[in-house]
Amino acid sequence: MQMNRRHVLALSGAAAATILFAPAIRARAAAPFKQPELPYAEGGLAPVISARTVGLHYGKHHAGYFKKLNTLVDKTPYADLPLEEVVVRAKKDGDTAIFNNAAQAWNHNLYWQQFKGGSAAPKGAFLQAIEKDFGGFDELKKKMTAEGDNVFGTGWVWLVKDGDKLSIAGMQDAGDPLAEGKKALLGIDVWEHAYYLDYENRRPEHVAAVLGKLVNWEFVGEQFQA
Template structure:
């Protein structure tokens, strides 16, 4: 069975970019529901004792869509909380170097990330990942995840409406801009980058519990 991980900061810590009300609804209702449904299915299918990453991989390979959707959403949300911080710091030297190599500079990465998330049709996620040693921006639909892919996720922003509608209504683009500029957790991204290079372990769901 999996547990709903606590937020790594206070509900009001990300204001005004993300309100306390949004985090209460998003974490305590939406995320909790994914965890509850995933646990019900895990029990029904006899998958207790497996890691969430193993369960996601099993569900994807077996075509068990409901289990995949809820397990992957439980993972994505936990990674999303880690992708934000009330103590914003710019990317460190090595991460900044890779950003420059892949995008030219941080401003170009911002433009690419915001454009990808804002133009994503319907629900999903905007990611910054490491693919074959290089940074890339990707998006996934619905519960699509990088939890079990060959690429290593560094950051993710939720572009489902429940992530921003209370604070921004239909203005997803402004949400993404403020998210990138003010709460993106580049320190966490640097840790993930180091892990992708074999310097430590990549983040796993159990790390958040």
């Protein structure tokens, strides 16, 4: 089959368009959930959490949950929902794989944000609630550390607002208060990837150090007031 000059030009143009627009097409085809930027440098939490741990935790584990979630929700009704709704609905509907990845994506979003700005003490109405429900700030930290050690295997320890009351909840794997209709104010990751490079099997030491030296309690108080 012979091709005239017009055919050649048309095909060349189509090929060029494919090359030029292929990245955009791939971007549109990717699922909608995007991992937020880390709000500080990877070394910004050292020495409590090393840059190496942050790099692996954020760059591999957290990123991996988003990647897997986007694959799972592609061409499903979940793809059009906010991440929080995906967590709640997937839990309710028993879509375990989607829940696990959506919850872990959401859990880590809060996890990284709660350290932004550095350590700060609770104050105001939030501090009053801590004193009422735990007997003081030091008692809250002790109880969260103990609960973090009680979580068997992998999971999270959460500071939760349920109505007008604060409570502590240890949850396994991807479990979070959001899926139970409660408000998560603070979450400490007790999966081994969060601490093992720095603390080996000394999980309580890690939790205590994070609570005492990294958490921006002003940020947590803002979640309490919201």
